[in-house]
Amino acid sequence: MASGTSSQLAQRRLRIISGHVQPPQTPEALSLHPCRAPTAAGSIPKRRQEVLKWNGWGYNDSKFIFNKKGQAEFTGKRYQLGGMVLPALREWMEKTFGASLEHRTTSQASLNVVPPAIINEGFLHDLKASGISYSFDTEDRVFRAHGHCLNEIFALREGLFRRIPDLVVWPNCHDDTLKIVELACKHNVCIIPFGGGTSVCNALECPEDEKRTIVSLDTSQMNRILWIDEKNLTAHIEAGIIGQDLERQLGESGYCTGHEPDSMEFSTVGGWVATRASGMKKNIYGNIEDLVVHIKMVTPCGVIEKSCLSPRMSTGPDIHHFILGSEGTLGVVTEVTIKIRPVPEYQKYGSVVFPNFEQGVACLREVAKQRCAPASIRLMDNAQFQFGHALKPQVSSIFISFLDSLKKFYITKFKGFDANQLCVATLLFEGDREKVLQHEKQVYDIAAKFGGLAAGEDNGQRGYMLTFVIAYLRDLGMEYYVIGESFETSVPWDRVLDLCRNVKERITRECKEKGVQFPPFTTCRVAQTYDTGACVYFYFAFNYRGLSDSVHVYEQIEFAAREEILANGGSLSHHHGVGKLRKQWLRESISDVGIGMLRSVKNYVDPNNIFGNRNLL
């Protein structure tokens, strides 16, 4: 496939992600009083339910279904896969999970049974007086009661929440936020900041025993780019802007942040900061902690920020690092100054097939060693490679499956490769054309040393596509007794293989022990490379028919998998965060003293636990 110019490419990638191109926004960038300036119309409206599913992932109009002929189909027009039939998916589901179209579970029609709102009259009174937008609407509250962990989605579909926010507020700007936090302190109510709601560590879950009013502070209306500084290549933005809007709007000025977490269609700048997010192209642009130059956060004891926009400072411990990863426990991030880069001239996908996972990992290690990693380099294991085949659409010139397009290579080049062993690395190069081509050659040369063979651009591009649709696939699975989740870790290079093997094996064994009838689906990919190690990302799903308490079983297995990761020298989390899901391991991860440090910061900044989502500690 010929590669277009870079701006075309950037656009195309965005389209791949959402296909949801909004009409150009009127630039508000230079308004001096942001609060009074109209907020930008973001891709996601204030009433999220208008475009987003209430009980699953993503847009209402986009989902996998089985059509009348019993074939899988992806609906909607937002994604390239939209409207296409995926004939192999059904068989894959049947074979992999022992699932059957006959055995369905259906979601409840709505979640009306919610705990009554606890209202702090004094707070409400003052809030009304401030003129800040708010809502008691049940739907609004339920929408902000959860992230996207399995137990949360399961509760939406067939259960209930014991505690949800009592009230949703929408500050328009930093000053609104200041006001809300001030009122919260005055009336002792609990605030839980809400960004894009994509959390996958139960970070948004309301503590069941919280007796105070819980206010969900939805940052979505703070979504403007306040200024762009082309001399220093920075942009000052409000923290509620979502990734796709940010990149598109910057793109209009010829810039980008390059920060592209897989959730970028929905997650926000504030969320990224609060969780220490990591983007796919961090090799060029860095992770969120490398990208932020300045952060402004409203805490119960005032605003915390640095006094200049200097690139680096030696002023004691970096206060940004109290904020980064604070997961909404210390305050609300309202504004961020972030690095920007000119949109790259040229982008090119690529892929390499390796005879086995071991060789693939060895190659990635070498690439990291030579510090020549492309913008993104990911290695999928064999199961994920096979899964790619299941998503092969019926008629499409672009969408020839991995396997199909490999077939022609297969006969000629891959004779020695075992289809049940081989694995694929997907690549994304960015930069000026010449350098990209040079870079590409360098990487392919290294790959060749590990038995890797170039397998085309299409395969690479499709690999990245997979990441976005896989989130939708879980909803389909849940209709047929299949539940699953992803989880991740980071680990030194020398332990990558052992960790991958052991974690998968552990899951398989735990499933068997817990009475799961069908062997689980476990697959992993090396998603990021670093000088000293890698980020490994797992998917895990199983058929829960016959289990009485499927979510509990699921949680036990996930627990075991995390134990296994820790025993293999992996970290508690590379980018998903701790939330409440992984709290129990934080102490051993950062030592007693470490916990003490965090606790004393919390005690100083928020002695009354206004930010009471109880993440981390």
Add this chain to the structure above:
Amino acid sequence: MAAAVVGAAGAGYSQKELSCKKKDEFEDILEERWQSSDIQFAMKCYTPAIYKGLSPCKPGTLKTIVLKSEQVQYVIKQLSKETGESSDIIQEEAMEILEEMGHSLRLGAIRFFAFTLSKVFKKLFQRVCVNEEGIQRLTQVIQEHPVVFLPSHRSYTDFLLLSYIMFTYDLPVPVIASGTDFLGMKMVNGLLRMSGAFFMRRTFHGNKLYWAVFAEYVKTILRKGYAPVEFFVEGTRSRTSKTLTPKFGLLSIVMDPFFKREVFDTYLVPISISYDRILEESLYAYELLGVPKPKESTSGLLKARRVLSENFGSIHVYFGQPVSVRTLASGRINRSQYNLMPRHISQRPSKDLQEFVKDIAYRMELIQIENMVLNPGALVAAILLQNLPGMDYDVLVEKTLWLRGLTLSFGGFLDWPGNLSASKVVRSTLTLHSNLMNLVDGHVVLLGGWKEESRLTEELVFQWAVSVLMCASYRNQVVNVFVRPALVAISSEMAQSSKKEDIYRVFIFLREIFSNEFIFLPGSALKDFEEGCFLLTKCEAVQITAHEIIVTERENSMVSFLSTMFKPFTEGYQIICRYLSNDMTQAFTEKQFSSGVQNFVSQLLVTGATQCYEALSRDMQNNALSTFVRLGVVKKIQLANGFTFCADKEAVNKTADKLGSRIPSEQRLISRL
């Protein structure tokens, strides 16, 4: 503690735990060998089940992998830094070690062994019985995980036998860690190597390079799933037939890949091999008496052909349930202890890890003991030893039958021919051991030149001791079955009180003193006590109330039988204490100690002051010394050229007193001493 004893023992030992677990059936693998051609057997298609993650490699490649490994290279670099020696030279040294050590598994050699051993086994043994269910379990686990065989060690035959069985059942032949004392035997050595044995120097303390190469070699075999690894937890052949206390070094090596998560799991397979008659029986007796062990030379082995004309009865091999190290370790060791250092740099194992390894080593031996098939000969020997120099045949039969009942109710795994009368069973036992026992005129005697006390000389004492020790080694096959109830019984005699607390206190003392003689799981004294109590109650030898243990009149004979069975130990240790107290005023070496004890004991024997021939055993002497050192009764002092010891008189006397505080029958002995 005392309160706990009363509470727990009062409730009684859990019935479930001890109710004799169902054991597998045996199959005689020689049966087929009698019926079909040995050549065909040796040449059969051999495609053993293999580990699913096996990356096949040749023995030569294996050596290269080991040599090039980060682990070995790291140590080489370090040594080079420390000694100033060039790393090339050290590397060469490492290669030499590998050559000496490395096995070279060859199918041809295995077939050769299969053929020869078929012939030899048929000549020597009546049956070689294997529990096939164990083999099935093994077949499964071998494909799933790296596997470690942990057989008991009573004879050189052990590892030949195991490999033979593996070949018979189409399972992979294990790679064996065995002592380098074979290296003297040229031809055999080569063949053994090719059959899978690799060699370990008995002592390589302080030789960092050797340790590193050796450890890495074993671990590589496990990580690659190249073959099962086999070694003996006991470290060496037990000359007494009593299970030796475990060694931990190799066990921690084979578990290391799991601890570091280089493998998902590792399975340990305890294997119990029991012989009706042990090939080396008389050799062991001489060794125990301190006659230097003849170096195993090829010609020596050939002389052993004499042996080929004798009958050695049956062998029973029981493959225990494979045990997952992962399951054992779960929750017991800090899982992240290897996270902070590169895994190729060897670290001192943490305390919890050392404890764990130790615990597992003991557990494995306890399983070996539990699954060890006992034969009537052991019962006969145990009875005869209490009736030296001989006894009435009919009484022997009657008592053997009685002891059979007791053994079974204590959970012993007895191989008793169901279709034969007790008399026939005893008779065939006597035939099997005709070199040791004899039936004349309805009287059974131990052979070996018994003379009336008055005319004893040291030489005669020595001769008789050989027989007694041989006989004792058969009794020893059952001691671990009896040891817990027996120690409770002895404690109740010694405590001179029926209070449970008092008895428990003595029990703890005895268990401590004899923890080198018998296998007790560290830290489970209370459990052992309860087990002993439970078994005694079960056969109505004692009654247990909330606070008391009372010996019932009716079964007084059982209690005294048990205590007599262990008398050689209580008395032997007492004598050794006397010796330390009387003769050892100065510091002494281990050598001086053994020969001193030996003289002391043989004097006592000559004068008839004791009948405790087993106190002549080196094994007992060494055990006693290391126990005394452990208990602080004797101090061990490191000198430039080895160790010396120094007895704490007061503590020695105290120990002797405790051991001697017995009921009247014993007081006689003490006064005579």
